[in-house]
Amino acid sequence: MRVLNGRRHFEFSLADGTKREYPVGEAFFELGDKRATSKVFFAPPSVTPLLGAFTLESLGLMVNPVTRELTPMRLILAAGVGGRRSR
Numbered sequence: 716m717r718v719l720n721g722r723r724h725f726e727f728s729l730a731d732g733t734k735r736e737y738p739v740g741e742a743f744f745e746l747g748d749k750r751a752t753s754k755v756f757f758a759p760p761s762v763t764p765l766l767g768a769f770t771l772e773s774l775g776l777m778v779n780p781v782t783r784e785l786t787p788m789r790l791i792l793a794a795g796v797g798g799r800r801s802r
Contacts, residue, residue: 724736725739725756727756738757739757741753744770744774746774751774753769776788
C-alpha cells in the first residue's frame with residue numbers, strides 16, 4: 716500500500732459507541748496481478764486492519780458469503796438504461 720494524497724480528518728463511531736477522529740486519504744493497493752486505488756483511514760496500530768467493500772470492489776473482487784473466499788466480481792454494465800437515446 717502506498718499513500719497517494721493528503722489526508723483529511725473524519726469522525727468515526729466505534730462499535731462501543733465512542734467517537735474518534737482519524738485521518739482519511741487515498742492509497743494504492745496491489746493484490747496479485749490486480750492494482751487499484753481506494754479510500755483508507757489511518758488508525759493506530761491497536762486497531763485491527765480491515766479490507767473493506769470499496770477496496771475489494773476497486774480490485775474487482777468480492778467475498779463469497781458461503782466459502783468466505785475472495786472471488787472475482789461479475790461486472791455488469793447497464794447499457795441503455797436511463798440515458799439519452801441515439802436517433
